[in-house]
Amino acid sequence: MPKLKEDYTKQEKINGVVYNMSPSANYRHSIVNGNIYGKLREGLKGxxxxxxxxxxxxxxxxxxxxxxxxxxxxxxxxxxxxxxxxYTGVP
Incomplete structure (x- = not known):
């Protein structure tokens, strides 16, 4: 059975320690991320x-x-x- 959204938590693992990334960032964070992503994507065309x-x-x-x-x-x-x-390479 698929997990419900309430059950899903985003996590990161650093030096063997798991950190919950929830709750999600607010909408302002998403707007800034979207703007940066859009500019990068546009600049990377070709x-x-x-x-x-x-x-x-x-x-x-x-x-x-x-x-x-x-x-x-x-x-x-x-x-x-x-x-x-x-992704497992060098950024």
Whole structure:
């Protein structure tokens, strides 16, 4: 059975410690993120780079641990490290 929205919490794992990212940011935060994302996406047209807005895990030091963060906005130019819902390369 799918999780209900109330059951879903966004989390990040840093140095082995899991941090809840809930409650969600307010609407002002979303407006700012959307504006930044839009400008980045516009500026990246014609390049190999992609802009992502939330919901993409950045897994760093995968050779050492399974830590991850979920940046508000991320630009990725090396797509070979994109797998599923995560990016594991150098930002």
């Amino acid at each position: 390049s190999l780079c992609l802009a992502f807005m939330e919901n993409l895990d950045y897994r760093y030091h995968v050779e050492k641990n399974d830590d991850y963060v979920i940046p508000d906005i991320m630009v990725i130019c090396d797509r070979k490290y994109l797998k599923g819902s995560a």
